[in-house]
Amino acid sequence: xxxxxxxxxxxxxxxxxxxxxxxxxxxxxxxxxxxxxxxxxxxxxxxxxxxxxxxxxxxxxxxxxxxxxxxxxxxxxxxxxxxxxxxxxxxxxxxxxxxxxxxxxxxxxxxxx
Amino acid sequence: xxxxxxxxxxxxxxxxxxxxxxxxxxxxxxxxxxxxxxxxxxxxxxxxxxxxxxxxxxxxxxxxxxxxxxxxxxxxxxxxxxxxxxxxxxxxxxxxxxxxxxxxxxxxxx
Numbered sequence: 001x002x003x004x005x006x007x008x009x010x011x012x013x014x015x016x017x018x019x020x021x022x023x024x025x026x027x028x029x030x031x032x033x034x035x036x037x038x039x040x041x042x043x044x045x046x047x048x049x050x051x052x053x054x055x056x057x058x059x060x061x062x063x064x065x066x067x068x069x070x071x072x073x074x075x076x077x078x079x080x081x082x083x084x085x086x087x088x089x090x091x092x093x094x095x096x097x098x099x100x101x102x103x104x105x106x107x108x109x110x111x112x113x
Numbered sequence: 114x115x116x117x118x119x120x121x122x123x124x125x126x127x128x129x130x131x132x133x134x135x136x137x138x139x140x141x142x143x144x145x146x147x148x149x150x151x152x153x154x155x156x157x158x159x160x161x162x163x164x165x166x167x168x169x170x171x172x173x174x175x176x177x178x179x180x181x182x183x184x185x186x187x188x189x190x191x192x193x194x195x196x197x198x199x200x201x202x203x204x205x206x207x208x209x210x211x212x213x214x215x216x217x218x219x220x221x222x223x
Contacts, residue, residue, distance in 0.1 A: 004155070033211070035213075042213070042214075042215045042216060043156075043201065043213040043216075045211065045212070045213075048211070091155055091156070093155075093156075099143050099144050099161075099163075099205050101146055101158035101161055102146075102156075102158065102203075102211070103158070104155030104156045104157070105155050106153075106154055106155045107154075107155055
């Protein structure tokens with residue numbers, strides 16, 4: 001079991017640039033979650049998908065953020081244009097059917113200069 | 114908004130002592146889960162307790178749940194330096210509403 005795989009692990013870019021974060025969930029899991037973690041706000045749920053369909057995106061901060069899940073094995077979180085306040089660690093998690101625990105990737109540490 | 118809040122925010126103990134962390138939440142839940150996060154890593158699931166359970170054990174971990182008070186506690190017995198991490202509770206409610214608390218930072222001093 002390879003676990004949830006996120007890429008890149010680190011991203012440093014200048015404000016205004018487009019940022020794309022990638023996630024490969026655990027095979028067979030049907031739910032996928034994107035979180036953002038900062039010291040000030042803790043762990044925030046941005047969006048989650050069930051069977052590749054976005055269910056709740058109320059946590060997405062603003063229109064600059066978008067997420068897609070084109071198939072069961074891949075999801076992206078895009079920020080365009082990026083701003084310094086978007087700097088955070090972004091986590092992807094997946095889980096199987098029912099009230100199962102979530103499995104987290106190791107995150108992408110994003111720094112917007 | 115976040116559902117759960119942990120207490121205390123930070124805890125420092127000597128190796129061998131017990132560590133207790135508390136979590137309070139606001140709405141009805143299906144289950145409550147505890148996770149651990151080591152520095153620079155993702156969260157790792159520790160234990161799940163269902164809404165109809167009051168206590169659960171797993172190794173050195175003991176979790177209690179009081180749905181009338183909307184609270185849970187995590188006890189780590191005979192702590193080790195390797196237990197140093199942040200611990201989060203997460204509530205799993207109706208409609209796949211899943212919220213993490215603010216976390217407790219535990220430091221175990223060798």
